[in-house]
Amino acid sequence: MGESVLFEFLHREMVTRVHSQAGDTEHGKCISTLEGMGFRAGQGLIERFTKEAPAFKDELDVMKFICKEFWTNLFRKQIDNLRTNHQGTYVLQDNRFRLLTPVSNGKQYLEEAPKFLAFTCGLVRGALSNLGIDSTVTAEVSVMPACKFHIIMQKP
């Protein structure tokens, strides 16, 4: 448990620091900084995780890997629900997302949520990028600590 807690504490420190540096008016800059850090981490992580994984059949196969192996490796649980329109859009729902639990007490923190999700959006985008898929990844929170990650793949 210690290692994952260590990550959570470091993540919180990083969000706080990046946020305080960006200032109240530059919310977008803060989000994009965190997303960029996640992107590079995601690229490195997926490389390690797919070393012994079989080749992927298709896009959906990649997404299933992200929802199961990738998520479990990082967050100790699978994505709870995966939906797709079969046209390159995927919605991954995590009913109890670990990085939201420190801020999940009460509705007033809903506006705090995006900055705690930006790094993870980057993680997913970086992982997909390394697997040859360009995408945009955004997050949505309605009831904490549940959240949805929306992934839209860019058609080449």
Add this chain to the structure above:
Amino acid sequence: MGESVLFEFLHREMVTRVHSQAGDTEHGKCISTLEGMGFRAGQGLIERFTKEAPAFKDELDVMKFICKEFWTNLFRKQIDNLRTNHQGTYVLQDNRFRLLTPVSNGKQYLEEAPKFLAFTCGLVRGALSNLGIDSTVTAEVSVMPACKFHIIMQKP
């Protein structure tokens, strides 16, 4: 393994970012920023780790806890060697410190080492602080990825 790798990647991203922001001339500022982040994380972590731990008999008892339980929880191994002068100075040696392994290839990286150790110095200082012990913690590297943490306790 995923969670600890996630921490390592995030740690590296954070070091890179803080370092690039501080600029080449402000090495000290970079170190102190990272140390401060570690300090706050260390305070939070030790609180969780000592919830079910018995009360400590003395200072040495606290240090043994840091070397065993605290280190194992965070870095998957114990401190390899603990020395003390029995006058408030302790030296903790880790022969293969995890956060140094990404930079441990070759002597030319020795000067890079301090910024990869600052967060951990802070972790230890924060943990001790929460246990009522004020200290200064510094790190020393001679042969990577081995390192020593020097802890000097402030007498009240």
